[in-house]
Amino acid sequence: MATVDDARARGTRLDRWFGWVDTLAYLGLLNLLILAGTLTGGVVLGLAPALSAAATCSRTRLRGDAQRTVRAFVRAWSAGFGRANLVAAPALAVLVLTGTSLAALDGGPVVLRAALAVVGGLAVVHLLLVLTMDAHYDLPRGAVPRLAWSFLLRFPGAPLLLAATTALVGVVTAFVPGLLPVVSIGAWVHLCTALCLSFYAANDRNLEHHPADPDPLDE
Template sequence: MLSGTFSARAYSFFDTLLWIACLNLLWIFFTVIGLGVLGAGPATAAAHIAVRKRARGEAAPLARSFASQFFGNFGRANALALPVMAVAVVLAMNWNFFSTSDGLFPQLMAVGILAVAILLAGASCYLFPMYARYELPLGQYLFLSSRFAFRHLAGTVILLFITAAVFHASSTVPGLIPFFSIGAWLYGTGWLCDRFFSANDEFVAAAEVPAAERALPVASVA
């Protein structure tokens, strides 16, 4: 019995590793197809849609589904990703300028820019998982992901920790990048965000039930 359970868990573990490696390669391939900047957003959207399907237990051919979602979400995903990329580039350039300047004011500016960058990174961790789960106007995704990041700080810290851990591991062992780093980050953050969103939806639904009950008319007893 224990042997069978161990074998099943081992199979599931290695199957997940293989799936993550395939996701990693697909993300890189389709990002390159999109000329890098124009491919990263749609590839990330397609990856998170695939992660959510796997988290829900939906069996679908990964490559075919990824390609379909990449091209199907090309415009909307770029409209979502490009402004975030632009802000990230501006923050990086300003931080580089102020952090290398002398004086108290430039150093304070560098600290402030770093804080804003961390907040942006936290909100960005929720951005495409939210896109994969909910149908919203494009302008709502960044606003709601930012609000979710602030209201669920514990989850945001976990996502930032995973991001930092993957970045550190990739910097230490660059050979991980072509095979696991990106896929592991997408899978880990996507899976966690899906759990966070599910818990939040359940909480909101539970809170709405008493409110609806209070709104019901009370029959008078003569």
């Protein structure tokens, strides 16, 4: 005969499974929205607004606030189209240049290709910081790329974690390529948004306890 504790245990397991299914469904939907937003903007102009809108939606979800994901994404994409492209332009330009250089150097010196890969990785991290910082803080548009770079240099552990997360998602996707159009991109953006928000929260707490310290997010 089932006891109250058994019923509670089953309820806890069901809640846990429901939470996992709900999260997976959200990541799949976010993945689809990122792809749709990128294509809608003609890829070149659609990528930054799509990633920015996805970071905004993930930030809302991570804070526990209710939202209609599709509506929130479309609103953030359309409202932030120009701003997202402008703040992401430096990082995207470096990514294009490094990608072109790596393609041109196919079979070239290993050291040079490794250096270009590192530069490209830093550009990806800077792009993540720029978009999440712009979603999280009310900052002047022109200051966002500079402050993201300052944050990257002041807290080297942050870019390492973001790079490791990006590499992990990349490796898993390389083993299971079918995940790319289904969940990989959404999971990558959501995980990196969660990491960035934790970095910013730690920085804010540090400022509360040490107000005299310089703040990379302070004008």
